[in-house]
Amino acid sequence: MAKKVHVTTTVNGDDYEYLAEPGQTLVDVLRNNLELTGTKEGCSTGDCGACSVILDGELVCSCLVLAAETDGKSVETIEGMADGDNLHPLQRNFLDLNGLQCGICTPGFLIAAKALLERNPDPTETEARFWLAGNLCRCTGYDKIVRSVMAAAEEMRGA
Amino acid sequence: MTELRYEAPESLDGAVTLLSGGGGGKILAGGTDVLVQLHTEMIEPDVIVDIKNIPELKRLSEDGGAWTVGAAVSGMNIIDNDAFQTAWPGVCEGVALIGSIQVKGRASIGGNLCNASPAADSVPAIIAAGAIANIVGPGGSREEPVENIVTGPGQTSLAQGELIVSFSFPAKQANSGDCYLRLTPRTEMDIAIVGAGVNLTLDDDGTCIAARISIGAVAPTPLLVEDAANALIGTKVNDAALDAMVEAVRAACNPISDKRGTREYRIKTAGVIARRAALKALERAQAN
Numbered sequence: 001m002a003k004k005v006h007v008t009t010t011v012n013g014d015d016y017e018y019l020a021e022p023g024q025t026l027v028d029v030l031r032n033n034l035e036l037t038g039t040k041e042g043c044s045t046g047d048c049g050a051c052s053v054i055l056d057g058e059l060v061c062s063c064l065v066l067a068a069e070t071d072g073k074s075v076e077t078i079e080g081m082a083d084g085d086n087l088h089p090l091q092r093n094f095l096d097l098n099g100l101q102c103g104i105c106t107p108g109f110l111i112a113a114k115a116l117l118e119r120n121p122d123p124t125e126t127e128a129r130f131w132l133a134g135n136l137c138r139c140t141g142y143d144k145i146v147r148s149v150m151a152a153a154e155e156m157r158g159a
Numbered sequence: 160m161t162e163l164r165y166e167a168p169e170s171l172d173g174a175v176t177l178l179s180g181g182g183g184g185k186i187l188a189g190g191t192d193v194l195v196q197l198h199t200e201m202i203e204p205d206v207i208v209d210i211k212n213i214p215e216l217k218r219l220s221e222d223g224g225a226w227t228v229g230a231a232v233s234g235m236n237i238i239d240n241d242a243f244q245t246a247w248p249g250v251c252e253g254v255a256l257i258g259s260i261q262v263k264g265r266a267s268i269g270g271n272l273c274n275a276s277p278a279a280d281s282v283p284a285i286i287a288a289g290a291i292a293n294i295v296g297p298g299g300s301r302e303e304p305v306e307n308i309v310t311g312p313g314q315t316s317l318a319q320g321e322l323i324v325s326f327s328f329p330a331k332q333a334n335s336g337d338c339y340l341r342l343t344p345r346t347e348m349d350i351a352i353v354g355a356g357v358n359l360t361l362d363d364d365g366t367c368i369a370a371r372i373s374i375g376a377v378a379p380t381p382l383l384v385e386d387a388a389n390a391l392i393g394t395k396v397n398d399a400a401l402d403a404m405v406e407a408v409r410a411a412c413n414p415i416s417d418k419r420g421t422r423e424y425r426i427k428t429a430g431v432i433a434r435r436a437a438l439k440a441l442e443r444a445q446a447n
Contacts, residue, residue, distance in 0.1 A: 002162045022165035022207060023197060045195045046262055047348075058235060058264040064194050065265070066187070068165040069209055112260070133347040134259020 005068040011036065012080025020067035027051040027062035030077060038078035038107050042136070049135035052108040052115075053077050059115040061134075078107035081114065089159070090114060090152040099148030101139035109135050113149045121157055125150060167209040171295050171324060177208045179297045179320030184208050186322055188216075188231040189265035191258065192274045215324050216269075219243065224330030230269025230292075230323040234281075235260070237268070247328060248443065249337030249356055249436075253284030256341060259348060269323045275309045278351040278376035282309065284339035286373035286383050287356035290328050296321030306373070306383040332369070334361040336443025340436040341375075342428050344419055351376040352420040355408070355433040357440040359391065365445070367391045372404065372437070377412040377429045384411045387433065396441050404437060405430035 004019040011034065018033050025044075030036045030053070042050035044063045051062040054076035062075075081088045090110050093099065100106040109132065116123060116131045123131065128149050129142070137145060168174045178184040183205030187193055196202045210216045216231040219240060226243060234254045237243060244251045257266050257280050271281045272292070286306045294301050297320040305326065310316050317323070337358040343349035354375035362368045370388035375381045386407035394400035414425040 003164055005165050022163045025194070025198070044198060046191055046258070049259065049261055052261055055264075058233065059261050060264045061261045064190050064262070066165065066190065066194065066207070066209075069167070069187075069190075069211070071167075115260075130347060131260055134261045 005071070007067055007071045009070045009072070010074045012076060013074075018067075022066070022068060024067050025063050026053070026055075026065040026067050026070055026075070029067040030062060030075075033067075036077055036079050040104050040107055042104065042108075047136070048105070048108075049112060050105050050108040052111040052135065054111060054115055059112055076111070078111055081110060088114070088152075089155045090117070090149065093148040093152040093155065094145070097144055097148045097151060099140065099145045105135060105137045105139075109137070109145055109149075113152070116149070117153050117156060121153060123150075123153060128153075163204065164206040165209065166206055167212045169212045169214075171213060171215060171322075174208055174210055174213060174322060175295055175297055175320055177206055178322060181205060184320075186210055186273070188267045188270040189233060189262075191262050191266040192270060210322065218325060221246075226328040227293075228268065228326045228328065230325055231267045234263035234266050234268070238263070246331050247284075247288055247337060249339045249358065249440065250281070250284045250288050250290075250328070253281040253339040253354070253356065256280040256339075256351075268326060272305065272308055273315055273317070273323065275311070275313050275315050275380075277312055277379055277381065278354065279381065280339070280341060280351060280354055280375070282381040283354050283356035283373035283375040284337070285326060285328075285356075286381055287339070287358040287371045288328055288337055289358065289371055290326045292326055293324045294321050295324055300324075302327075306381070309380040311379050331447075332360045334363070334444050334447055335359065335369075336440045336445070336447060338436045338439035338443065340432050340439070342432050350419065353377055353425055353429045353432045354381075355429065355436040357433065357436040359396070359437070359440045359444045361396075361441075361444045365395055367394055367396050367400075372408065372433060374408060374411065374429055374433060377414040377425050379413070382411055384408055386411065391437065396437065401434050401437060405434050408433040 040050040042048035046064045185204035187209045218229040339356040341351040341354040360369040370391045372387040390403035412426045
């Protein structure tokens, strides 16, 4: 057996402590050890963005992060996005404007869009499209996703 | 699979010791290449050496106009640094083209260089900038111009146990400008058919007194094309000089044909992209 790595981390503000295999990815730990299955694993090579999470404030693909690397760091996932029963404005606008179809890419898009709006509350559509270029959707054709993000941004600026 | 270990040393000595022992050590910086290779079993290391807890690798600092960029500093941290962006816009253009936001949140220029892809976007830009790689290893430390690091696809001149600590960028001269441009089939998230980095310095009369031109994706390694630079030095970077530069760039190309472009297309467009990059670098040099 490979020597496991002891990891102490926070996920969505909650403290977690676990043992990870040395080569185990963060997305694997989130889904299988911590049972936070909102984060999806698509390509496992960093191309699709479905596994996007925020690691110490930085948007990353959790398939390209070893769980061992997150010791002492904070992770934000889709499970931390809503405030109880109150959906985040991005989540609500994705629902209202049909920004999703099958839903597999949606947690990644929501997390990526959240990272965008925290950095730039008033993006142009072009800026939003470039920022979201690392998230692939095979259903929607992107237009409704981008509209949802722009509508949420406008709503959040007015809030 | 062998029994993999994960280590995150906090000192350069610790990293060199781990990498020197037994030959099975693999450096982990941003992981955007290495973790894909690990999980597809292209590599089977004994130990993954995460270098991001070593302060020198994460340093991004300026001293008298000269910048030091730690080899593991993420792309987003580099392009978000306004002062570095002002000093080296061309380097930032290269870094900004590495993958998605998610990938740039992790990927570093040390990793982009040491992965040794012929098409790495930051590499022609940092070669053109005249950056020096600061290397440590079992034999001590040494410095090497960046153009001497990549020796072939996936191959570097680093000896076993060596790692790049940081890159030193020279203080930018007055009337200098740099630029990196690439050509891809798609607007975003693609691999370069051609990339070109140009760094120019003018005198007060607008005559080019120094130039470095580097091209990527058109040979087994990124190239520093001295003949192309020499075609601009001593000129006002007029059309005749640019034509000569373009010819020198095309003469240096030795590309493959693949699904992104044929050999002939790459050679042709290398000249086009190098000319555009030179004109943008010239515009920046005139504005400085």
